[in-house]
Amino acid sequence: MQEKYIPQVVEAKWQQRWETEKSFKADEASEKKKFYLLEMFPYPSGKIHMGHVRNYSIGDVVARFKRMRGFNVLHPMGWDAFGMPAENAAIQNNCHPAAWTYENMAYMRGQLKRMGFSYDWDRELATCDVEYYRWEQQIFLQMYERGLAYKKTSFVNWCPTCETVLANEQVEDGGCWRCDSDVKQKELDQWFFRITDYAEELLDWTNHLPGWPERVMTMQRNWIGKSFGCEITFPLEGEEEGITVFTTRQDTLYGATFMSLAPEHPLAERITTPERREAVTAFVEKIARTDRVRRTAEEFEKEGVWTGAFCTNPLTGCRMPVYLANFVLMEYGTGAVMAVPAHDQRDFEFAGKYDIPIRVVIQPDGEILDPTTMTEAFTEVGTMVNSDRFNGMRSDAAKESLADHLAGEGVGKKTVNFRLRDWGISRQRYWGNPIPIIYCDICGAVPVPLADLPVTLPRDVTFTGEGGSPLAQLDSFVTVPCPVCGLSSRRETDTMDTFVQSSWYFLRYCCPDFTDGPLDKKRTGYWMSVDQYIGGIEHAVLHLLYARFFTKVLRDLGYVTVDEPFLNLLTQGMVIKDGAKMSKSKGNVVDPNGLVERYGADTARLFSLFAAPPEKDLDWSDQGVEGSYRFINRVWKLVFETLPFTTKAPALDPEKLTAEGKGLRRLLHKTIRRVTDDVEGRFHFNTAIAAIMEMVNGLNAFEAKNDPRNGAVLREAMSSLVIMLAPFIPHAAEELWEGLGETVSLSQVSWPSWDAEVAADEELTVVVQVNGKLRDRITVSATATEEEIRSMALAAERVLALLEGKSVRKVIVVPGKLVNIVVG
RNA sequence: GCGGGAGUGGUGGAAUGGCAGACACGCUUGGCUUAGGACCAAGUGGGGUGACCCGUGCAGGUUCAAGUCCUGUCUCCCGCACCA
Numbered sequence A: 001m002q003e004k005y006i007p008q009v010v011e012a013k014w015q016q017r018w019e020t021e022k023s024f025k026a027d028e029a030s031e032k033k034k035f036y037l038l039e040m041f042p043y044p045s046g047k048i049h050m051g052h053v054r055n056y057s058i059g060d061v062v063a064r065f066k067r068m069r070g071f072n073v074l075h076p077m078g079w080d081a082f083g084m085p086a087e088n089a090a091i092q093n094n095c096h097p098a099a100w101t102y103e104n105m106a107y108m109r110g111q112l113k114r115m116g117f118s119y120d121w122d123r124e125l126a127t128c129d130v131e132y133y134r135w136e137q138q139i140f141l142q143m144y145e146r147g148l149a150y151k152k153t154s155f156v157n158w159c160p161t162c163e164t165v166l167a168n169e170q171v172e173d174g175g176c177w178r179c180d181s182d183v184k185q186k187e188l189d190q191w192f193f194r195i196t197d198y199a200e201e202l203l204d205w206t207n208h209l210p211g212w213p214e215r216v217m218t219m220q221r222n223w224i225g226k227s228f229g230c231e232i233t234f235p236l237e238g239e240e241e242g243i244t245v246f247t248t249r250q251d252t253l254y255g256a257t258f259m260s261l262a263p264e265h266p267l268a269e270r271i272t273t274p275e276r277r278e279a280v281t282a283f284v285e286k287i288a289r290t291d292r293v294r295r296t297a298e299e300f301e302k303e304g305v306w307t308g309a310f311c312t313n314p315l316t317g318c319r320m321p322v323y324l325a326n327f328v329l330m331e332y333g334t335g336a337v338m339a340v341p342a343h344d345q346r347d348f349e350f351a352g353k354y355d356i357p358i359r360v361v362i363q364p365d366g367e368i369l370d371p372t373t374m375t376e377a378f379t380e381v382g383t384m385v386n387s388d389r390f391n392g393m394r395s396d397a398a399k400e401s402l403a404d405h406l407a408g409e410g411v412g413k414k415t416v417n418f419r420l421r422d423w424g425i426s427r428q429r430y431w432g433n434p435i436p437i438i439y440c441d442i443c444g445a446v447p448v449p450l451a452d453l454p455v456t457l458p459r460d461v462t463f464t465g466e467g468g469s470p471l472a473q474l475d476s477f478v479t480v481p482c483p484v485c486g487l488s489s490r491r492e493t494d495t496m497d498t499f500v501q502s503s504w505y506f507l508r509y510c511c512p513d514f515t516d517g518p519l520d521k522k523r524t525g526y527w528m529s530v531d532q533y534i535g536g537i538e539h540a541v542l543h544l545l546y547a548r549f550f551t552k553v554l555r556d557l558g559y560v561t562v563d564e565p566f567l568n569l570l571t572q573g574m575v576i577k578d579g580a581k582m583s584k585s586k587g588n589v590v591d592p593n594g595l596v597e598r599y600g601a602d603t604a605r606l607f608s609l610f611a612a613p614p615e616k617d618l619d620w621s622d623q624g625v626e627g628s629y630r631f632i633n634r635v636w637k638l639v640f641e642t643l644p645f646t647t648k649a650p651a652l653d654p655e656k657l658t659a660e661g662k663g664l665r666r667l668l669h670k671t672i673r674r675v676t677d678d679v680e681g682r683f684h685f686n687t688a689i690a691a692i693m694e695m696v697n698g699l700n701a702f703e704a705k706n707d708p709r710n711g712a713v714l715r716e717a718m719s720s721l722v723i724m725l726a727p728f729i730p731h732a733a734e735e736l737w738e739g740l741g742e743t744v745s746l747s748q749v750s751w752p753s754w755d756a757e758v759a760a761d762e763e764l765t766v767v768v769q770v771n772g773k774l775r776d777r778i779t780v781s782a783t784a785t786e787e788e789i790r791s792m793a794l795a796a797e798r799v800l801a802l803l804e805g806k807s808v809r810k811v812i813v814v815p816g817k818l819v820n821i822v823v824g
Numbered sequence B: 001g002c003g004g005g006a007g008u009g010g011u012g013g014a015a016u017g018g019c020a021g022a023c024a025c026g027c028u029u030g031g032c033u034u035a036g037g038a039c040c041a042a043g044u045g046g047g048g049u050g051a052c053c054c055g056u057g058c059a060g061g062u063u064c065a066a067g068u069c070c071u072g073u074c075u076c077c078c079g080c081a082c083c084a
Helices: A007-021 A050-068 A084-093 A097-115 A130-145 A195-205 A214-224 A250-255 A266-271 A274-289 A345-354 A395-409 A521-527 A543-556 A592-599 A601-610 A622-646 A659-682 A685-700 A708-725 A730-739 A786-795 A797-803
Strands: A033-039 A071-074 A149-159 A164-166 A184-193 A226-234 A243-247 A258-261 A304-312 A319-325 A336-339 A412-418 A437-440 A444-447 A479-481 A488-491 A532-536 A569-572 A575-577 A763-770 A773-781 A808-814 A818-823
Touching: A007 A097, A007 A601, A007 A730, A033 A050, A033 A521, A050 A071, A050 A097, A050 A532, A050 A569, A050 A575, A050 A592, A050 A601, A050 A659, A084 A097, A097 A592, A097 A601, A130 A149, A130 A444, A130 A543, A164 A184, A195 A214, A195 A226, A195 A543, A214 A543, A226 A250, A226 A395, A243 A250, A243 A258, A243 A336, A250 A395, A258 A304, A258 A345, A266 A304, A274 A304, A274 A319, A304 A345, A319 A336, A319 A345, A336 A345, A395 A412, A592 A601, A592 A622, A601 A622, A601 A685, A601 A730, A622 A685, A622 A708, A622 A730, A659 A685, A659 A708, A685 A708, A708 A730, A763 A786, A763 A797, A773 A786, A773 A797, A786 A797, A786 A808, A786 A818, A797 A818
Parallel strands: A033 A071, A033 A532, A258 A319, A532 A569, A763 A818
Antiparallel strands: A149 A164, A149 A184, A226 A243, A226 A412, A258 A336, A304 A319, A437 A444, A437 A488, A479 A488, A763 A773, A808 A818
């Protein structure tokens, strides 16, 4: 090794060594226990950013650590390569999305290699490769066969900027998750995945994933939104069919005085009377023009229009006018709400505005509500009144009886409702996986036969940037014979949401070269589930919910045997600079390239691991980076300068240690224990690194370096130090390891173990408190009994002074830690 | 409104109910240097400046002992939200 640390030289050397020796290749034929470690794969946007550096540095520590702990580690990397930016770039720069994407992947692959992450590059995949997406088409067809993929006409979220449909999960605050444009509602014929079939199971399992952060589970539970209630049918005057509502408050049914329908409700048109038609049509049109963001804001004024129709309260026989109301959502429940003004705030406001009667059916404790003087709805639990046989019951307890009663009368039933909607996967874009369906005038929608797969995404398209998907303009793609009858038919030109590809890529990593189907059951069975998944919190209900769903579907299709894809999930925080997330618009971006050129990859890695625990946001600090760089230099210098003592050292004989040597060895074994616990148990790399820094400080302060009797213990310390640094700064560690005279790459070396006896102190400092306040310290032998410690504490000089004239009431002894003397 | 998380030095952050502030950044002083940088050494929560007091958003409580547990409260962040 060189005297001076030159990261660029060292890093290039070891990256090349790892590559030629295929040091991180994962093989299923191993005696070791498997460990599947995965970080969320990147979108090839052009170049990696600090978020990637952080995410992948965290992952690489775990990968390298687990290997050193004797696991057979699968640590793959690939590209989430379909998606809109490629298409936008094509329109702007007149280059093909494929060219743009593959160039970006090549560049970013180089950047990731330059960071020294220990991936098995032989398993690299890109979702835009036909060898990937062809299998997804097969999965789609199998889902279609089972009714899990289907097409329906509905109102969907439409982003006018991206000119495509978005899934509910991809609408954030009424805006597009990518470009933030206001999302409009548009009625379209679209493909869906029946994720609602799995709602119950997806929800159940949120209680059986202890390795997931609670808040992600909570977000998923909220998203699935299960609620218990009743479906109740209200007969419509002059119609065969009634109106069915979903309610969680069947206990307020006796107080229902009107009915509200969503403006888009299919019955709305039919039941409107001629004299109300004009008003109703005007209202419906007004709502259609109002964007969803505004309409769903809570402060938005409650408005409606009477249809002229009436329905009947099935229990009271009360005649209820049927309104259309702007706050009723077609996509939740049945799109119809029984309105109980006395006990629902929205209905209360609505009733006030349109002069509809208020009927109190639940009275609060110690108060009598009067409909004529109420200022707001009473929504809590109380005693039921005006409710026939249920009078006098507690409203919450009555829910069950009411449900039974409704079922008995044949007007309702108990039911559960989910907020979760089916996953809309159609995208009116080019750069995605074509949906393998053909439309024939005679045979209807016909799946592309398996033998005809893949439906290859054609290259020769033109990008105008307007007028929808370029695929639809390409006659050679669109026009095909119907697989059933042979007549000229049209291909589906929608492509799949890119979240479909990321819903199963982790399975394909297990067998990326498999050619007989989407997945090799044997290899997938060996590696799955992912033992540790690491990525950003922003995918809490997007990718992470879809991937769980897909895993269950693939299980039911017989491809995998696991119920859940990710056993443990680590959600890392954002990288912040100057109080804000790094972004071009804020001008606070730190480019990894510059960092690596100046300090090397090891420094970039070390800083992003040391500055904060992984799950917290990381505050970027240029000075902190300097500090990390200085630390590596200090270690380098320490190892280099002690080489004369360590390289010629004899084998360690624990019996023949000097006092200093023994102390140093104790420090080492304590450090090994701390670092192992911090890395293994809780991924607290910042404290693990701090422990190593403390040891380095201890080694620098070690005076007796040149005492030949300490050579062996010094060598043990240096070796272990370098091994422990390997997961964090692998290049520098390898070079130092070689400098110590070792010939086997650190990637093959085991993590050091610690000996509790060696780590144990011979003497301990015990804190002495009087009435809970620190007053003195005593030094006791590690073998001292509680009684001995107690009497020493009571005899301590400063304690004696404080005990003067007072009586000792109680003495608490915490062995090895503290004595608290209670006096009074 | 509901749910989740967090409030600790000048800064990032440490602390199985047991010495608050590990480790690092920054800063101060000194050394080295023509100088700067780098490096090395010492110091660094506040106040008194003796060996004492105060201090983990705020107010209570439990305990021999509370940053940590409990109750209330404030602030900030995140998610969901006219969800029937």
